[in-house]
Amino acid sequence: MKLLEYVNLKVVESLKGKDLLTWLDYSSEEIGQLLDLAVDLKGLAKSNVYPPLLAEKTLGLIFEKHSTRTRISFEVGMNQLGGKAMYMHARDLQIGRGEPISDTGKVLSGYLDGIMIRANSHKMVEELADAATIPVINGLTDLFHPCQALADLLTIYEVKGHLSGRKLAYVGDGNNVAHSLIIACAHLGVDITIASPKGFEISNAILGKAQKIATLNGSIILTTNNPIEAVSNADVIYTDVWTSMGQEEETAARLKAFEGYQINDNLVKHAKPDYLFLHCLPAHREEEVATSIIDGPHSAVFQQAENRLHAQKAILASILS
Numbered sequence: 001m002k003l004l005e006y007v008n009l010k011v012v013e014s015l016k017g018k019d020l021l022t023w024l025d026y027s028s029e030e031i032g033q034l035l036d037l038a039v040d041l042k043g044l045a046k047s048n049v050y051p052p053l054l055a056e057k058t059l060g061l062i063f064e065k066h067s068t069r070t071r072i073s074f075e076v077g078m079n080q081l082g083g084k085a086m087y088m089h090a091r092d093l094q095i096g097r098g099e100p101i102s103d104t105g106k107v108l109s110g111y112l113d114g115i116m117i118r119a120n121s122h123k124m125v126e127e128l129a130d131a132a133t134i135p136v137i138n139g140l141t142d143l144f145h146p147c148q149a150l151a152d153l154l155t156i157y158e159v160k161g162h163l164s165g166r167k168l169a170y171v172g173d174g175n176n177v178a179h180s181l182i183i184a185c186a187h188l189g190v191d192i193t194i195a196s197p198k199g200f201e202i203s204n205a206i207l208g209k210a211q212k213i214a215t216l217n218g219s220i221i222l223t224t225n226n227p228i229e230a231v232s233n234a235d236v237i238y239t240d241v242w243t244s245m246g247q248e249e250e251t252a253a254r255l256k257a258f259e260g261y262q263i264n265d266n267l268v269k270h271a272k273p274d275y276l277f278l279h280c281l282p283a284h285r286e287e288e289v290a291t292s293i294i295d296g297p298h299s300a301v302f303q304q305a306e307n308r309l310h311a312q313k314a315i316l317a318s319i320l321s
């Protein structure tokens with residue numbers, strides 16, 4: 001407590017011990033408070049101040065899929081908060097040989113203070129969270145990528161000064177990143193239009209849940225199959241890969257289906273002149289985004305990637321401390 005007062009930090013007390021599987025389980029106020037904390041932690045880090053809020057804590061990181069940003073930002077984040085992170089690839093654990101994820105969750109709860117998991121199936125992460133007695137953080141599943149969305153909002157806030165009433169256009173696949181983004185935008189009063197080709201739209205069930213949250217916060221969520229309609233007058237343009245991890249065999253069909261959805265110089269003409277371009281990365285240049293855009297003056301993708309670290313430190317400090 002003394003330490004928190006010294007650095008004037010407010011962890012989000014109501015989140016202590018809570019899982020983070022999707023922002024659907026969090027209140028709009030809690031997400032706003034996490035963003036405030038992320039801003040404060042980033043400010044301290046820029047002055048080389050690293051409050052050891054998680055001294056003696058160990059976070060396990062389980063990966064079923066590749067990662068650069070998620071793995072490294074969680075490891076560095078735990079180090080900066082005075083704790084430790086332990087990387088495990090799922091194939092090296094006994095789950096790779098068929099041990100139930102529920103038994104794994106119970107066992108790991110005896111050693112660790114929290115688990116971050118990147119998994120193929122969201123259902124598996126729910127089973128892990130049900131069995132574990134320690135918090136479980138979703139580091140990407142087939143359905144959601146909540147940590148990414150918090151970093152995205154932090155970046156928009158930093159560049160645009162405020163979130164409420166900003167207009168975001170997500171053009172591309174109705175995937176895990178899009179799902180977490182619509183929920184986070186709904187919580188923080190950001191208007192969001194999703195443009196996806198027919199057959200690649202976001203889940204109707206998740207859209208319905210996000211709409212309910214949006215109504216409470218005055219944000220407008222729209223969906224369309226027309227990228228120009230989505231981008232018109234947008235403050236922020238966001239895209240992600242057309243072929244996510246695990247969908248590689250669909251690549252050719254997806255390249256065809258997403259024709260006309262590339263973020264390029266012609267499309268961005270419809271946005272506000274000072275539009276911001278975001279991408280969760282990794283990107284496929286000249287597929288979902290033209291090189292001139294992702295490497296151009298409106299792009300903040302590397303600031304966005306750095307913000308994974310600061311946003312996740314806010315999550316970790318609140319859930320684990």
Ligand code: CP
Nearest residue numbers: 067068069070280281
């Ligand atoms: N954006 C993101 O989650 O990146 P990684 O796959 O590198 O973790």
Ligand code: NVA
Nearest residue numbers: 175177240244245281
């Ligand atoms: N939608 C992408 C995001 C990668 C961070 C995927 O799931 O591969």
